[in-house]
Amino acid sequence: xxxxxxxxTAWYPVARAADVGTTPVPVGAxxxxxxxxxxxxxxxxxxxxxxxxxxxxxxxxxEVIDGRLQCGYHGWRFDGEGRCVEIPSLGPTGTPPPRAxxxxxxxxxxxxGWVWLAPERTTSxxxxxxxxxxxxxxxxxxxxxxxxxxxxxxxLEHAWHPVALSGELLPGGWLQIxxxxxxxxxxxxxxxxxxxxxxxxxxxxxxxxxLAPAEPAGVDIDVPESxxxxxxxxxxxxxxxxxPAGPLADNFLDVAHFxxxxxxxxxxxxxxxxxxYDVVPEPGGFGSVQEQWCENxxxxxxxxxxxxxxxxxxxxxxxxxxxxxxLRLEFLDxxxxxxxxxxxxxxxxxxxxxxxxxxLSAGHGQPLPAPAAVAxxxxxxxxxxxxxLRLHAGFAATGLPLDPRDELHLRSDRMxxxxxxxxxxxxxxxxxxxxx
Numbered sequence: 535x536x537x538x539x540x541x542x543t544a545w546y547p548v549a550r551a552a553d554v555g556t557t558p559v560p561v562g563a564x565x566x567x568x569x570x571x572x573x574x575x576x577x578x579x580x581x582x583x584x585x586x587x588x589x590x591x592x593x594x595x596x597e598v599i600d601g602r603l604q605c606g607y608h609g610w611r612f613d614g615e616g617r618c619v620e621i622p623s624l625g626p627t628g629t630p631p632p633r634a635x636x637x638x639x640x641x642x643x644x645x646x647g648w649v650w651l652a653p654e655r656t657t658s659x660x661x662x663x664x665x666x667x668x669x670x671x672x673x674x675x676x677x678x679x680x681x682x683x684x685x686x687x688x689x690l691e692h693a694w695h696p697v698a699l700s701g702e703l704l705p706g707g708w709l710q711i712x713x714x715x716x717x718x719x720x721x722x723x724x725x726x727x728x729x730x731x732x733x734x735x736x737x738x739x740x741x742x743x744x745l746a747p748a749e750p751a752g753v754d755i756d757v758p759e760s761x762x763x764x765x766x767x768x769x770x771x772x773x774x775x776x777x778p779a780g781p782l783a784d785n786f787l788d789v790a791h792f793x794x795x796x797x798x799x800x801x802x803x804x805x806x807x808x809x810x811y812d813v814v815p816e817p818g819g820f821g822s823v824q825e826q827w828c829e830n831x832x833x834x835x836x837x838x839x840x841x842x843x844x845x846x847x848x849x850x851x852x853x854x855x856x857x858x859x860x861l862r863l864e865f866l867d868x869x870x871x872x873x874x875x876x877x878x879x880x881x882x883x884x885x886x887x888x889x890x891x892x893x894l895s896a897g898h899g900q901p902l903p904a905p906a907a908v909a910x911x912x913x914x915x916x917x918x919x920x921x922x923l924r925l926h927a928g929f930a931a932t933g934l935p936l937d938p939r940d941e942l943h944l945r946s947d948r949m950x951x952x953x954x955x956x957x958x959x960x961x962x963x964x965x966x967x968x969x970x
Contacts, residue, residue, distance in 0.1 A: 566653055777885075789949075
């Protein structure tokens with residue numbers, strides 16, 4: 535009876551065959567999470583592990599392109615055997631590393647109108663008859679083995695966090711906000727700003743109210759353009775993501791996803807390769823300068839035919855732990871420049887508020903951008919952020935993995951690796967401060 539039971543449990547019914555097409559379907563087999571999909575219409579069923587090894591993106595969000603399964607974040611492509619056959623950021627001559635291959639289940643078969651999986655090698659076969667079949671339950675997605683920084687991590691106590699627009703708190707008024715799973719009440723009195731429960735500090739900067747629950751351990755980010763009369767400031771209305779701040783921070787520093795996530799706005803689909811770039815340590819974080827290809831539809835000369843849509847830009851990144859970012863974009867053809875201030879408020883485990891400010895210049899010797907041009911830039915930036923948020927809605931992430939062994943990193947991920955190191959150092963400093 536024991537041997538017979540082992541044979542019967544070697545294969546698992548996971549989905550009705552008629553329900554499996556060219557859109558990946560999440561399934562479970564033997565407690566493991568997979569997706570099943572047909573790589574060609576009417577073709578045989580292939581099965582893959584539930585997450586991409588690069589950034590642990592659920593492959594249920596992937597697409598079938600030219601007979602391959604393509605991850606929607608960075609365009610990695612896998613064949614029916616799980617081999618990674620293309621990593622666009624490496625360029626046409628790049629070779630995917632062995633760790634990029636997916637550990638597919640041992641076998642997949644269709645019988646009796648069902649798809650059956652055998653996760654491990656077995657000498658048995660799917661049952662000859664299956665009049666009463668129920669699919670295996672779909673387990674939770676696998677989680678990283680190492681430390682993960684989520685929105686409630688104790689180290690985040692030791693930082694200044696943006697918690698509201700200045701205009702959201704009127705004189706003599708009060709405002710309730712969420713930060714790290716707690717509710718705080720802010721008040722604006724004749725004596726200044728106050729918070730309840732008490733915080734180490736409450737202040738205003740860049741048109742935002744900031745709160746530090748405990749003694750801050752980080753370094754403030756500076757935005758010289760905010761005091762430069764050659765720039766026009768603009769602000770997006772805050773957005774909210776139903777997920778943690780860490781993956782959003784990684785997304786903002788990630789350059790390899792542009793051709794795939796942002797192909798409808800500025801991503802250059804035909805130039806996915808990411809040349810090697812440097813990351814320079816700075817107090818409280820790091821910086822990086824890169825040149826990138828992009829599409830620049832907000833350049834007025836593009837509509838008039840004076841400049842091509844495809845342009846070069848110089849991108850200067852600055853990061854300060856835990857969730858402050860500044861990006862200066864200099865468009866080399868037009869001389870225009872845009873600086874983006876991107877800030878994250880970790881509200882709850884599954885909620886992050888996003889603040890975005892723009893500082894716009896038409897270039898040296900040019901008039902300041904007109905209100906219509908500013909409105910166009912703000913609308914464009916909102917479209918870009920909404921593209922990112924649609925992607926992150928399917929992440930199912932609990933936080934940002936800090937152990938580099940939990941993900942596969944490439945040369946295009948240098949800023950992502952630096953982010954993880956900086957947040958690990960920040961989280962360690964936070965624990966030391968708390969202990970002291």
